[in-house]
Amino acid sequence: MNDKTDFPIFPHRHLLGMAGLSYPDIQTLLDRADADVDVSRQQEKKKSVLRGRTQINLFFEASTRTQASFELAGKRLGADVMNMSVASSSVKKGETLIDTAMTLNAMKPDALIVRHSASGGPKLLSRKVDCAVINAGDGTHQHPTQGLLDTLTIRRTKGSIEGLKIVICGDIAHSRVARSTTQALHIMGAEVHLCAPRTLLPAGTETWGAANATTNFDKALKGADIVMMLRLQMERMDGAFLPSRREYFSFFGLTKERLALAKPDATVMHPGPMNRGIEIESAIADGEQSVITQQVEMGVAVREAVLHLLAGGRT
Amino acid sequence: MSLSIYNARLLDPASGIDETGAIFVDRGKFKEISIGQTTAHPDAKTTIDAGGLCLSPGLVDLRVKTGEPGVEQKETLATASRSAVAGGITSFVVMPDTKPVIDDMALVRFITERAKSSASARVYPAGALTTGLEGDAMAEIGLMAQSGAVVFTNGDLPVANASILKRVMAYSASLGVTIMSRPDERALAGSGVMNAGQLAGRMGLSGIPVEAEWIGAMRDTALAEATGCTLILDQVSTARTVEIAKAARARGAKVFTTAAAHSFFFNELDVGDYLTYCKVNPPFRDEETRLGLIEALKRGEIDAVVSAHDPQPPEEKRLPFGEAAFGAAGLETVLPAMLSLVHDGPLSLLEALAPVTCRPADILGLPQGRLAENTPADLILFDPGKPWLCEREHLRSRSTNSPFDGRRLQGRVLKTFVGGDEVFTYESIA
Numbered sequence: 087m088n089d090k091t092d093f094p095i096f097p098h099r100h101l102l103g104m105a106g107l108s109y110p111d112i113q114t115l116l117d118r119a120d121a122d123v124d125v126s127r128q129q130e131k132k133k134s135v136l137r138g139r140t141q142i143n144l145f146f147e148a149s150t151r152t153q154a155s156f157e158l159a160g161k162r163l164g165a166d167v168m169n170m171s172v173a174s175s176s177v178k179k180g181e182t183l184i185d186t187a188m189t190l191n192a193m194k195p196d197a198l199i200v201r202h203s204a205s206g207g208p209k210l211l212s213r214k215v216d217c218a219v220i221n222a223g224d225g226t227h228q229h230p231t232q233g234l235l236d237t238l239t240i241r242r243t244k245g246s247i248e249g250l251k252i253v254i255c256g257d258i259a260h261s262r263v264a265r266s267t268t269q270a271l272h273i274m275g276a277e278v279h280l281c282a283p284r285t286l287l288p289a290g291t292e293t294w295g296a297a298n299a300t301t302n303f304d305k306a307l308k309g310a311d312i313v314m315m316l317r318l319q320m321e322r323m324d325g326a327f328l329p330s331r332r333e334y335f336s337f338f339g340l341t342k343e344r345l346a347l348a349k350p351d352a353t354v355m356h357p358g359p360m361n362r363g364i365e366i367e368s369a370i371a372d373g374e375q376s377v378i379t380q381q382v383e384m385g386v387a388v389r390e391a392v393l394h395l396l397a398g399g400r401t
Numbered sequence: 402m403s404l405s406i407y408n409a410r411l412l413d414p415a416s417g418i419d420e421t422g423a424i425f426v427d428r429g430k431f432k433e434i435s436i437g438q439t440t441a442h443p444d445a446k447t448t449i450d451a452g453g454l455c456l457s458p459g460l461v462d463l464r465v466k467t468g469e470p471g472v473e474q475k476e477t478l479a480t481a482s483r484s485a486v487a488g489g490i491t492s493f494v495v496m497p498d499t500k501p502v503i504d505d506m507a508l509v510r511f512i513t514e515r516a517k518s519s520a521s522a523r524v525y526p527a528g529a530l531t532t533g534l535e536g537d538a539m540a541e542i543g544l545m546a547q548s549g550a551v552v553f554t555n556g557d558l559p560v561a562n563a564s565i566l567k568r569v570m571a572y573s574a575s576l577g578v579t580i581m582s583r584p585d586e587r588a589l590a591g592s593g594v595m596n597a598g599q600l601a602g603r604m605g606l607s608g609i610p611v612e613a614e615w616i617g618a619m620r621d622t623a624l625a626e627a628t629g630c631t632l633i634l635d636q637v638s639t640a641r642t643v644e645i646a647k648a649a650r651a652r653g654a655k656v657f658t659t660a661a662a663h664s665f666f667f668n669e670l671d672v673g674d675y676l677t678y679c680k681v682n683p684p685f686r687d688e689e690t691r692l693g694l695i696e697a698l699k700r701g702e703i704d705a706v707v708s709a710h711d712p713q714p715p716e717e718k719r720l721p722f723g724e725a726a727f728g729a730a731g732l733e734t735v736l737p738a739m740l741s742l743v744h745d746g747p748l749s750l751l752e753a754l755a756p757v758t759c760r761p762a763d764i765l766g767l768p769q770g771r772l773a774e775n776t777p778a779d780l781i782l783f784d785p786g787k788p789w790l791c792e793r794e795h796l797r798s799r800s801t802n803s804p805f806d807g808r809r810l811q812g813r814v815l816k817t818f819v820g821g822d823e824v825f826t827y828e829s830i831a
Contacts, residue, residue, distance in 0.1 A: 184719050204721030205605035206675030225723065227605030262605060290599020 096395040100212045100219040103228035104269035112273055116238050118391035119384070123242075126162065126387060135398040136165035139196040143169045144186070145222070146202045151358060151382065152222050152231075156199045159389035163398065165196070183207060184214055191215040197397040200224075218396035226260050232357055233266030235388040237274055239381050240312055243353050248275035253306045253348070255281040255338055256316025256365055258299075259288045263357045264316060268294045281306045283338065285327045303338050310348035314355040315340050315366045331364050340366045345375065353377055403427040404821050405445030407438060409456035409782065414755035415771035424456065426778040429820035434772050449816075451782055457754050459491025459779035459817060460735060461761040461770045463552070463581070463659055464635065464707035466728070468799075469515065470508075471500025476712035476799045478512070481732065482520035484798035486825040488733035489814040490708065491779035492523040492762070492769055497534065498556035504529035504540040506548035513549050521824040523779070525551040525765070530569050530580065536560045539569050546578050551765050554581040554635065557682065557727070561587060563620055570630035579765065580625075581633040581659075584617030584642060585683075594723050596669040596684040604675070606722060609684050611639050618642045622649035622656050631655040633764060636709055638664050638683035640693035643702045657764050658702070661709035662738040662757075663729055663804055665695055665746075671804065677718045677725035679804045681709070698756065699747045705761035708735045712800030730803045733796055737805075740785055740812035750785065778821040787813040 096114055098106065125131060141160040145153050153169065160167040172186070183202065190198065197218045200208040205225030212219040223229040241247055252271055258264045258280050268278045272295025280291050280299045291299045300306050307313065318334060328334050345352065354366075354376045362368045371378060407423035411434065418436065425433040425442040433442065441448035462485070468475030478495070485493055495512060497503035503512060509526045516524030528550035529540045542553055553573060559582050560566040566582075573580050590613035595601050597608025618634055625632035626649055634646055637658045646656045667685040679685060686694075697703050711728025718725050739753040762770030769777040791808050793801035817825035 182716065182720060202721065204723045206723075207721040209675055210719075210721055225605050225721075259602075265603065265605065288599075288602035290602045293599050293603055 098396070101230050101392055101396060102209050102212060102219065102221045103230055104233055104266050104273070107270075107273065109273055112234070112237065112270060115234055115388065115391050115395065116241060118394060119234070119238050119387040120242070122387040122390040123384070126383070131162050132164060133162060134164045135394055136160065136163035136196070139165045139397055140194065141165045141167045141197045141199065141393065141397065142190055142193070142195045143167065143199045144190065144201070145169070145171050146200075146207070147223070149201055149222070151385075152201065155382070155385045156222060156389050159386050159393055160197075162386070163390055163393055165393070165397070183211060187211040187214045191217070197393055220392060220396065223262055225262065227262055227265065229262040229266045231385070231389050231392060232263045233270035234392070235381060235384040236267045236314065236355065236357070237270045238384045238388055239355065239377055240271070240353070242384070243377055243380075244311060247271065250276045250311040251279065251309055252276050252312040252314065253279045253281060253310045254314045254316065255303055255306070255340070257286045257319050258282040258291070258316070259286045260319050261316050265294055267314070268296050272296070279306045279310070281338070283328060283334070304344065304347055307344060307347040310352055312353050312355060313340060313345065313348055316357065317359060318361055318365050320361070335364055338365065340370055342367065342369060345370060355381060357381065402821065403445045404447045404449070404778075404818075405442035406449045406451050406456060406782070407441050409451035409454060411436065411772060412455055412457040412750055412754055413772040414751045415759035415773065417751065418772065419751055421453070424772065424780070426821040429778055431772060431774050431776055431778050434774060454782045454815060455750070455785055456780060456782050458758040458770050458772055459781050459819065460489045460757045461767065462490045462493040462708045462710070462732070462735065462757070463633070463705050463761045463764070464496060465493040465710040465732065466496045466498060466712065468712065469499065470511065474799070475714055477519070478516045478524055479519040480797070480799040481710065481712070482516070482522040482524065484730070484732040484796065485522045486817040486819065487797050487814065488708075489736045489781040489783060489817055490522060490732055491781070491817060491819045492525065492767065493708075494525045494527050494552060494765075496556050497527050497529040497554065502529050502534050503527070503550075504532045504534070506541065506544045509545045509548040509550045522819060523769075525549075527552045527554050527581065529553070530555045531560060531565070534558065536562060536565060539565075539572060542569070542573055542578060543576050546576060552579045552581050552633070557583065558587070559583045559585050559617060559621075563624065566621070567624045567628060570624050570628040570632070574628050574630040579631040579633060581635045582621050583635045584614050584621055584637065586613045586616040586620070589613035589616065593684075594680060595672050596686050598669065598687060600669050600672070609682065611641070611686070611690070614638060614642050614683060615645060618645040622646060622654060625649065625656055626652060626654035629655070633657045633659060635659055636661050636664070636683055636707065637703070638686050638694065639690050640697045643697040647702055657704040659705040659707050659761075660694060660698070660703050661731070662706050662735040663709065663731060665691065665698065665742060666738045667691075667804055672722075675722040677720065677722055678729065678802050678806060680722060680725050680727055681711075681729050681804070682727040695742060695746055698742070699752065701752075703756060704764060706735065706739065706756040708732050710798070712798055713802045714800050718802050728802065730796060730798050730801055732798060734791065734803060734805045734810070736783065736814060737810035737812045741810070743785065744811055778818060780818050781814050782816040783812065783814045785812045787811065789813050
């Protein structure tokens with residue numbers, strides 16, 4: 087199997103956010119990922135497009151699923167994958183992000199996967215290295231592979247994305263997923279409605295591509311094709327963003343009754359990790375309308391596609 | 402030691418003069434300001450034909466930070482003044498946020514002495530309002546004033562406790578000293594790093610809302626009014642803050658406002674791709690607010706424009722935006738920023754010069770900042786139209802964290818004199 091002969095055009099060096107990606111760029115990525123899903127479902131999952139290439143996962147913020155997903159994606163493509171988990175607290179004062187980047191750059195990696203607690207961290211790093219940088223989540227800014235995997239999951243579930251009504255509900259203000267997913271779905275022609283308590287709903291969501299932003303979940307749900315719930319970041323509860331979990335659940339929790347307001351064939355999504363009973367009822371999370379586990383599967387495929395296109399270039 | 406500069410376009414905002422003429426300086430002071438005269442003074446030992454260049458008072462800057470004492474790797478009084486005179490600033494006030502904090506008279510004297518021996522510009526120390534700038538205990542304001550502190554401030558962080566601020570203001574009023582305070586309600590500004598709004602939301606950065614400044618200004622002006630204290634609202638960034646000051650003034654409060662020169666030039670979009678050189682506090686606001694601030698300046702309602710010079714070395718700026726230090730080097734770009742309001746904006750040359758010369762001098766009761774007989778001969782010769790490219794490697798301050806880096810500017814100081822002595826001569830960069 088030779089993946090290099092029909093190498094698609096993808097005019098980007100890094101993947102730092104959704105900004106700058108066009109409709110054809112996303113199509114290219116999703117098509118590539120679709121093919122990777124098929125390979126992943128075979129017994130023999132390994133390809134060789136990244137053989138001899140080095141991928142470094144540089145996680146300044148703890149992560150289980152994203153890091154595992156990137157690691158698996160790289161390995162399935164044949165890359166040598168190295169994990170560097172640098173919990174922010176243990177980064178010695180004095181060794182800056184740039185110093186770390188320059189050190190790793192000297193090891194000649196072909197792709198750096200970066201998660202950082204500061205918005206714009208991977209962008210800063212990308213200015214100092216020679217290889218492709220893939221943002222695996224930066225602060226409250228972007229998480230582009232999550233945006234792409236959500237888009238792929240929807241495309242595979244619904245056939246196409248154009249014209250779908252998509253409701254994203256939860257802590258929009260602190261969510262990098264909301265930003266990336268909204269942008270990606272907007273580019274692909276969906277109508278994205280954002281829903282959150284006023285304190286967690288920032289101004290200017292129309293500039294991300296959202297069609298509407300509301301505090302009324304019930305209203306937003308009417309006629310929805312997709313309902314995507316975001317994790318309520320409990321650590322933010324102290325700052326008087328919300329009165330209590332109980333009150334949050336009663337207005338913004340996804341229950342069976344609420345889901346009935348959406349289209350009968352509506353699909354339920356969640357980027358994980360879930361707080362069962364706070365933003366989503368267990369019965370729904372595990373119910374037949376839920377594609378939450380498919381999202382995880384698509385995550386690996388999308389990351390394979392991204393790595394393939396950015397680090398597997400023609401030699 | 403006498404000097405005559407003739408055939409110059411004399412610009413003196415204090416008297417409103419904008420005419421061709423000559424000046425005669427003897428023993429450090431202006432002796433004659435001769436309008437219409439195009440030849441040298443017969444008694445002058447040194448004569449300079451200005452060839453029609455602009456001659457104005459040297460700039461007076463009410464807000465400069467250096468790292469001396471304690472953080473000399475950022476900036477010293479000597480490197481700051483080298484940069485200042487290159488930018489046409491001949492007098493500046495240094496902020497007390499150093500290590501240690503300038504909160505007693507020995508340190509005030511240290512600054513004065515250090516500046517005398519190492520700085521080419523006139524340096525005036527500001528004293529801390531509270532010891533260690535901690536906002537708890539009143540510093541020795543009276544003794545520091547006697548030792549030469551010209552203004553008192555809590556630096557970048559305002560006194561959070563209104564009751565302490567009120568007492569400090571009442572005490573200051575009784576001494577007749579001036580307080581400078583950043584209008585900034587910290588509880589609201591919180592961990593913000595750029596202007597609050599949709600751009601901050603999209604970039605995933607926490608915002609500093611304009612209300613934080615308004616509430617701070619309302620609190621500070623109310624207390625100034627109640628105590629009779631003379632208050633400078635330090636670096637306002639919105640026209641509405643200027644309105645708050647104006648309303649207090651209308652009721653008899655002694656309130657002045659300053660604004661940073663860069664806040665007339667940049668807006669929040671300049672933060673662009675997380676450019677930390679554009680991380681300042683108050684932050685660059687949205688375009689509408691920037692234009693509103695220019696309008697307030699045009700109406701003469703902003704009393705002084707400052708450089709807000711805040712040197713930060715690369716290790717404080719080459720960080721993710723949220724973690725980088727606030728502050729911009731600004732000494733060499735005040736004049737071009739003001740001139741941009743003449744070239745592309747609504748100001749006349751005299752309107753652009755007043756808030757950087759006579760008006761700040763008047764707030765502090767300094768004699769300079771004007772072309773007037775028997776005042777200190779601090780002056781600059783500049784070409785208001787000269788184009789140049791601002792490149793940080795050519796800035797003269799030790800830290801060169803300028804948001805103007807890479808910008809094409811217009812207007813350049815060619816000669817600077819302090820007390821009649823030439824302290825800066827422009828040499829073009831080859």
